[in-house]
Amino acid sequence: MGYPVYIVDGGNQATDMQHFATAASKDIELHMRRAEDAPNNEYNLNKPLKNIETQLRRLNDYGLTDENSYVAVPIIIPVSLENLAEQYKRVMGNYIHLKPHTTQSSKEKLLTFLERLYSEPDKYRKYIEYMDPENLGLEYAYGIIQEINKLKCKKVYVPAGYPQEETLNWLAGERGEKPELTNYLATGYDEDNKVHNMLNYIKDQGWYDFNLLALSKADVVNLKKMDGYSDHIYSSYDTTVNDGARGVFNLYPIRENGQIKGYSFNDTVTNEYPVEEFPYNDEVKDIAKFVGLSVDEAVADDAETYRFKQAMHENRIDESFSGKLYPVWKLFDENELREKKIFAKGDFVDYKLQNFFRRNGDYKIIYPKGDCENSGRPSVKAMWGSSYSILSAIKRDIDKRRIKDNLKAYNNLDLNSAILNLLSNASDQRNIGNLNDAVKHLSKAVEYIDMDGFNPNNSMHMNAYKDLADLKFELGNYDEANGLYNFYLNNVCKNYRLSFSESDKDKYINEIKRLFHRLAQVARKRGEEDNAKICERAAYEVGYSRLGEYVIKRRADNDVNIGDIFV
Structure with missing residues (x-):
């Protein structure tokens, strides 16, 4: 059970x-x-x-x-x-x-x-x-x-x-930047910072x-x-x-003898959503027929592409062309490609000229709008939202509960000892330059800390998060470093507000300043210049002005968006 x-x-x-x-x-x-x-x-x-x-x-x-x-x-x-x-x-x-x-x-x-x-x-x-x-x-x-x-x-x-989902979609339409938004969601690439500019505009408007x-x-x-x-x-x-x-979560089509039998949230082999129970079959039928196939199987050769292009110009496209995808650079001239932002949509298009596709590193066909993981795992539909986050959180909490029970039942080892062992192993690996192995040990230590109940007053807990954030930054994993630094910074701010010793307060102020400078670096690595400037301003104000005290208060309340303070 x-x-x-x-x-x-x-x-x-x-x-x-x-x-x-x-x-x-x-x-x-x-x-x-x-x-x-x-x-x-x-x-x-x-x-x-x-x-x-x-x-x-x-x-x-x-x-x-x-x-x-x-x-x-x-x-x-x-x-x-x-x-x-x-x-x-x-x-x-x-x-x-x-x-x-x-x-x-x-x-x-x-x-x-x-x-x-x-x-x-x-x-x-x-x-x-x-x-x-x-x-x-x-x-x-x-x-x-x-x-x-x-x-x-x-x-x-x-x-x-x-x-901001509804507002961002509306604003992208108003600015003619829907292709850039779609491409960002699929690839994480923000051309000319257009998506982040829209997000900043939405925040500035208070929407x-x-x-x-x-x-x-x-x-x-x-x-x-x-x-x-x-x-x-x-x-x-x-x-x-x-x-x-x-x-x-991407939704991968599971095929048997060429027929789709269902879809997988987690891999490329397990039928986790049988096709007969899938309510979106009509919606994805023109997409699913290509997703996950090899480029050789799905994409038309030069002769087929030439015939299709002729049919385009003569306005006689019919279903006889429906079995293949067509390279967009062979169908449209440079002006059309640029003016219609076609490459932002994809590299291949179906015969209806409606659904755009790309290939991944394994030369499999992917549907960019379905790749909400940004992983390249072929997907017919993007299954995303904080509703899925709820179930991921439940799985996480159940896993923690089970692991905690198993540790006590089978290993006769309390979590605190397990955490200390992992931190020691991480330190050893870092000292000899094995940073990826150090990250594995620290990540497991942080997982156990969360199971045991994170305590910002516990220096071992705090140092584990700080060290993991620093390693992620050092390895160039700026998205994960950003999340870890923000969590750690919020808790340093909590400790500052609970401290009565002036020497402790000075220590926390110095660490808060360091973290804001580091978050500015992370923001620039992620192409977020506005956020970088906010972090630099916060680093300047902290320990210097009443604005700095308000910054610390807001961060201690887990509010990571403090740009409005400096407006």
């Missing part, structure tokens, strides 16, 4: 979550609670959030969970902070200062506001509709939060959401979509890249976020 995991969700996403959870860990004993399976007398076709509340209430009323259970509620109720503040003012009669860094401190006020909407929805209907244009049942947000808070379980998780369920007592799990450390372009950065895990 595995560890009981309850997923409360609905629609196609519930199906995705079910298959992903099953694929994630054999230690999961899965229990699905679908919104559409709510009892007939309580089901509301037009208010899916009402049905989520119903299913959570049933978990509580029937005592279905216990202290060994994990509960995932992969639901996002997004409202822009600007809109939320405006409707709060209209309903409550006073102003609330809502910014990403004030969400945590505004929790009680916002919960009182949501309670009022929940208690008298008809009275406040027009204000609800301003925040819920699709009429999903936002008035039930308070009820959902209360049921989450009542759950008796080991841990409950909600997604942080995607504060931020907030998940109301982050006001609950659940773990609020952020979207992270494949390494589990690095922020994704759509990661959240408000102060309710207190967790993060990998949330990007």
Whole structure:
């Protein structure tokens, strides 16, 4: 028997979550609670959030969970902070200062506001509709939060959401930079820094979509890249976020005798999502027929490409050309390639001139829009989001629990001793120049520290994170170094604020300055000049001005986005 995991969700996403959870860990004993399976007398076709509340209430009323259970509620109720503040003012009669860094401190006020909407929805209907244009049942947000808070379980998780996804897609369309955005999501390459310029513009405007369920007592799990450390372009950065895990997965087509039998989240051999249960078959059929094939199998030869190009010019393309992909540089002249930004979309195109493809290092066909891992593993669809991060976090926590139990049961070795051994081994490997081996030992030490419960007052814990961050930086892994440095810096700032000794305060100030200078270096390595300048300004102000004290306070509150301080 595995560890009981309850997923409360609905629609196609519930199906995705079910298959992903099953694929994630054999230690999961899965229990699905679908919104559409709510009892007939309580089901509301037009208010899916009402049905989520119903299913959570049933978990509580029937005592279905216990202290060994994990509960995932992969639901996002997004409202822009600007809109939320405006409707709060209209309903409550006073102003609330809502910014990403004030969400945590505004929790009680916002919960009182949501309670009022929940208690008298008809009275406040027009204000609800301003925040819920699709009429999903936002008035039930308070009820959902209360049921989450009542759950008796080991841990409950909600997604942080995607504060700038919708806005970034809109802005990219307005600026004619959709190809650059799509290419960045697939490859991580930001041509002329266009994507980061758009992100900075969005932050400067104060546009931020907030998940109301982050006001609950659940773990609020952020979207992270494949390494589990690095922020994704759509990661959240408000102060309710207190967790993060990998949330990007490619979906590889599993073939048998040339026929697709299903898809894999994790490798290229295991059928984890059978094709008959996959709800997106029609959506991906024109993509799946090529993804994962060799270039020789999929791409037309010169003669076939010439015939297709002639058909293009004579406007007589038909399905006889549907079995191959065509090199774009042989179809379009240089002006078209440049003006239509075709190479930003891909190197090969299908006969409809709609779906673009590339090849990976193994000369297999990949669909760039499906490669959310940035790994090159062929994928028909990008399966990403903080909902997947929730299940990664559950897997992580279950793995930690299992390893911790095994250490005690079989090795008669406490975690503290195991951590000390790993740190000693890491030091030995570093001293003889085996940096990659040192990283392996330090990574395992950090994993055990998290199991044991990270303590910022424990110098062994702090040094493990610092040393791992420094090694990642030294090896050029700047994304992972960035995540580790930010975590370490936040905790140094916490220690500074709790310190009474002037000598200790001076020591922490020097370390904070060093870390901001290092984060500036990391930002430049990642092509983020604006962030580098913010870090340099922070390094200057810390220990010198009241602004520096405010920087430390914000970082001690786990707020990594401090650029607004210097505006």
